[in-house]
Amino acid sequence: MMYDVIIVGGSYAGLSAGLQLARARRQVLVIDAGQRRNCFAATSHGFLGQDGQAPAIIAAEGRSQLMEYATVTWVQDRVVEADGFSVRTEHNGTFEGRRLILATGVVDVLPDIEGLEERWGKHVFHCPYCHGYELDQGRIGVLATSPLAMHHALMLPDWGTTTLFTNGVFTPDAEQQAQLDRRGVRVESGVVRRICGARADLELDDGRVFSLDGLFTMSRTQISPLAAQLGCELADGPTGPYLFTNDMRQTSVPGVFACGDASLAAGSVALAVAEGVRAGVGAHFSLING
Structure with a gap:
């Protein structure tokens, strides 16, 4: 099927973006490889209402709430290639969408x-x-x-x-x-x-x-190769490159949005959730405006 929005990455930013779109009754596909950046930490702090909670519990509760919406589909897989709004996964084939949100996070090089x-x-x-x-x-x-x-x-x-x-x-x-x-x-x-x-x-x-x-x-951070495949402009951060976006979190490629650590020079759960809201709303406005 043709999805309104494909979200690559189902951690905090991707979940937050998906929630905005699900509440707008849009057909959303979340593809997640299950590799949260903060999986090594026992607790998460600084996120209002969840201070001291285990990161895995925050993510699991977020996913559970998102999947209550009938227009959301979840695929546990890794995206290996992106071309426009078409993405190819490692095990589940190719999916087509009208918009794309990159919530891929970063990899820490220690x-x-x-x-x-x-x-x-x-x-x-x-x-x-x-x-x-x-x-x-x-x-x-x-x-x-x-x-x-x-x-x-x-x-x-x-x-x-x-x-x-x-x-x-x-x-x-x-x-x-x-x-x-x-x-x-x-x-x-x-x-x-x-x-x-x-x-x-x-x-x-x-x-x-x-x-x-x-x-x-400070680690060095690496972003997903999907950004280069799509031709997205990058900005230089203190620990590595990140995706350049406008105020609505659209990248330099029209219809491709980004949120979370992949589009920030610094990151936290609270910031990722906030940026996910902006990307989800931005993608929705883009769909409305054609």
């Missing part, structure tokens, strides 16, 4: 340091607003992957005693050092050898070990 990957989302984080409070004003580390580590280092003293590990990536200049001093941030040079211990203890190449309650770092 620093190649022993012990970091298995602690991601548990004791190693990227968002202070999502995870800082639970560290209970404890010992917090910032692992530099670029000079952008200054952003984390200047924020995190509000959540605990902060140490910036420059990791051989950059050396703060005089002005940056003065900013760090004003915020009470300790600076440690040296290359990080590994992350170890029950939480996120950090060992430098000179053998020193720093006991930490949590560690923050």
